[in-house]
Amino acid sequence: MQIYKVGGAVRDRLLGKPVTDIDWVVVGATTEEMLAKGFRPVGADFPVFLHPKSGEEYALARTERKSGRGYGGFTFHASPEVTLEEDLIRRDLTINAMAEDDQQNLTDPYHGQRDLEARLLRHVSPAFAEDPLRVLRVARFAARYAGLGFTVAPETLELMRQLSESGELEALTAERSWKEISRALMEDQPQVFIEVLRECGALKVLMPEVDALFGVPQPEAHHPEIDTGVHTLSVLEQAARHKQPLTVRWACLLHDLGKGLTPEEEWPRHIAHEHKGLKLIKAVNERFKAPKDCQELALLVGEYHTHGHRALELKPSTLLELLQSFDVYRRPQRFEEFIAACEMDARGRKGLEQRSYPQADYLRGAANAARTVAVxxxxxxxxxxxxxxxxxxxxxxxxxxxxxxxx
Missing domain, CATH: 1.20.5 (Single alpha-helices involved in coiled-coils or other helix-helix interfaces)
Known part of the structure; x- marks a missing residue:
């Protein structure tokens, strides 16, 4: 029995980043031997065990073979004969296909260390194309490591393009997709996630409503960047820069979907895009089964973000309706997140990233004034x-x- 540290823990140590989760792979062992040593089984589909003391996951080395559509369409084979190299080759990226023993001796059969130094996200083998979830994973890693200069290798991007065109992405479950999307949105540069999905054609399949925003112009006076898709990416970038929570980032991604429905003859104006976008926001929410708080905020921001921008001009009666819509008396946090999303929207414009947003304090003051009314x-x-x-x-x-x- 040989035990190796694998995947992200090895990658992040070599990058000089903090190591949080550690995965282990066990070569040359049987399920019976693991149980005899006190490991607790947790894997239903393949042999994964929890360490009796640390609780960390230990998986028996295994191979896998495509047997159906989607993320779950695989059969696994685990036995003492499976080598470390055979286990590593089934992984997604070379930088995730390295292992080290307890002496930190590196096993790197697919040149992950070389790709780390070249700042490349490259697939390990052609079997990459068997798992559609990897399109989302690679885009997520691109968002995580963009700040270090990482890019997706051209040949990997081509495989992702083929996967996007194959129809395999439609086989992904809402739960698996949301897990990757939500994690990607919380990375340092979530806009890169959307850019990579768009580049390989996956955005058009997964979120056609967002994809449709690219190439749609807005009035230059308010939007120096002009393109609605570019603006959406900038808003998302601001949300990450200001450490906003997932609810705000999700709302920022979806806030302008209605502009994708504006007829070309009406460009660059987008009359009533707030209301037109609600059915699209609802569709995206439901497609990925987003958590309730994310769904609610996205719809409210979509409908009322222009109210936020015009807060100083609103009549008291309109202001009251806005506060009622958010139930600011019982749910103050949701209104705070709305204000944050509006501010990110205002800053997500070329050259206006540092602009002040007096509407934020004005809206907070209005909410406090309404709350002071005693029943x-x-x-x-x-x-x-x-x-x-x-x-x-x-x-x-x-x-x-x-x-x-x-x-």
Missing amino acids: QPLLEKGFKGPELGEAIKRERLKALKAYKEQA
Whole structure:
């Protein structure tokens, strides 16, 4: 029995990055031997075990063969005869196909270290094309390591292009796709994830609504970058730069989908794109079964982001409707995330990345003014039921009028 550290732990150590998760592969062992040493089995499809003390994952060396469509269409073979090299060749990228023993002696049969130095994301073998999920994974790694100068090798990009055209991407489950998308959006440069997907034709398959934004012009006065797709990438870049949570980043990606529906004869204006985009945002939300908080914020930002930008001009009654739509009294955090998404949208424009956004504090102040309205005095006056609701609304409107006059 020989045990090796494999994959990301080896890659990140060689890159000088912190190592968080460690995966181990065990060569020359049987399931029975692992159980005898106290390892606990967790893998349903193939033999993976948890270490009795550390809880880290140890997998028996295995080979795999394509047996059906999609991510799950594989049969695995694990036995003591499977070599370390055979286990490593089934991995996606050369930089993830290295192993080291307990003395840090490197096993690198597919030149991962060379590709690390060349800053290349290159597939290990033609079997790469058997797993459509790898298109998303490579794009995610491109987003993670773009800051270090990594790019996708041309021959790997070509394989990803072939996969995108093959129909295999449609076989991915919503859960697996979302796992990769959500992780990619939380990388340092999530816009690179979208760029790589677009370059290999996968964006058109997975998110045609986002792909359709490229080449669609906007008024240069508001959008010096002009192209709506380029703007969307810039907004996403700003969201990452400002360390926004996943909910905000997802909303930033989808906020302008309605502009993809504008007839060419109406370009570069996009009248009512906020409302037109809602059905598209809903479709993307449902396609990937995004978490509820991501779905809700994306729809609200899509519908109201121009309200955010015009906050200082809004009538008190419109401001009140906006606050009601977000349920700022019970869900203050969601409104904060809306404000953040609006600010990222304002900054995601060529040359305007450092602009101030006074609307943010103004909206926060409006929410606080509406929240100061006390319900108890209204109850004491005898208001109840629908009448109480109307009375609260009147008082909040009064508070917002006073706030606007002072601002």
